Amino acid sequence: MTSTIPQLQIHGVNDLRLDTLPAPVCGDDDVVVQVRQCGICGSDLGFLSMGGLRGDEPTPIGHELWGLVSEAGANVSSVIPGQRVVVQPLIHDNNIGNGGSEGGFSPYLLVRGVAQSPDSLLPLPDTLPDAYGALVEPLSVAQHGANRVTAQAQDKAVIFGAGPIGLSILLVLQYRGLENIIVVDLSEARLTAARSLGAVALSANDPDLLPKLIECHGSSSFFGMPMPASSVYFEATGARSVFERIVDISGPGSRVCLTGVHKEKATLDLIMLLAKEISIISAMGYDVEFPQVIEMLQSGRFDPTVLVTHHFPLSQVTQAFEMARDSEQAIKVMIDCQA
Structure with a gap:
């Protein structure tokens, strides 16, 4: 040296x-x-x-x-x-x-x-x-998130963000036996990577994103309104608007894992959060x-x-x-x- x-x-x-x-x-x-x-x-x-x-x-x-x-x-x-x-x-x-x-x-x-x-x-x-x-x-970061939300093979997962952590989460969930995992991102190149790894890749800009989530994971009813039956969501973008969107579209009893590093305060509808009984679970490190x-x-x-x-x-x-x-x-x- x-x-x-x-x-x-x-x-x-x-x-x-x-x-x-x-x-x-x-x-x-x-x-x-x-x-x-x-x-x-x-x-x-x-x-x-x-x-x-x-x-x-x-x-x-x-x-x-x-x-x-x-x-x-x-x-x-x-x-x-x-x-x-x-x-x-x-x-x-x-x-x-x-x-x-x-x-x-x-x-x-x-x-x-x-x-x-x-x-x-x-x-x-x-x-x-x-x-x-x-x-x-980075795989340990993904594994920590999966551990925090106790992701299991029967879960229906949606990952927002197809960067290194989002795709690492995809690999970890596949290892745990989850199928039909949906990955959402804006970048077509990253969606192509997610698709090549076996994910259902959807554009965040797709106006039909919500019905496509329901088509893939089934529907759950919330006061008569159809919502995705996805059971666990991972926020891996660090974008406030994405986190707020996840909380908005998630169905009753779902778990939301916050893995992205956020620099802005988020605004949440606490009445909807309460009524849907969503669990928001953070995972860092x-x-x-x-x-x-x-x-x-x-x-x-x-x-x-x-x-x-x-x-x-x-x-x-x-x-x-x-x-x-x-x-x-x-x-x-x-x-x-x-x-």
Whole structure:
């Protein structure tokens, strides 16, 4: 390892820079990971538009990653140098790439407190390809949402948003045995991707969206009015109007999982919410989902790399972020942090 490394940081609103910083120093309780791949998350784009999360300090970003253990502190016994690992960025209050002092868009990453919190690094099983590693994190977000609403095979699901998280939710629900899953989006390219994965893909602009939901999932009656019999909805866009629309069209007793990150207050008709007995359940991050997702991937029942549309070297990370903003071309943009 050289004495300095490149580190991607936010310096202000839409001000993204690949800075040169001192290489990480491994403490007795810590691990230094040689980052191989790190995916661009929608929250990374959100942090950039906000100007960061650390006030006047630059914000290092990147939290969807895997790599090799480069160095392990004297007190660390859970992993060894050379081992492939997936980084759980939120354990031990590290908040890697989420307002903490480290970020994954760099060749080397310091993961603090592994001796006290060994679950912050999970071995990537030998049977799984390298390309699966950086996808464990977004799949864990999807799995957490499915866990929060206790999605089961008999559910009829509608996913609003066919971005990386929406399509990850689709894969997770299919793994759980759900059928006739509907995905709604504005982007025809993303709807095509959802359709290729086996979803019923519908345009959010379709004036017949409501009757098409009823056609696919059946009808439930609400004071004599026909409403979709869909039992669970996932909001994965972060758009206030979409969340409000879901609450409006959802039928009696349905569950709404809020996974999109919203920056505006929503207006809800509480009388209708009360009368329909809708459950609104939020899902942010993950808790126990990393091991669950790794087990799912080991089943071989789906290939998450279908979500990856573009690869860039770290040296071209600013171009990669521009591509990630283009919903007509990109779904998941992956960065090679060793190039």
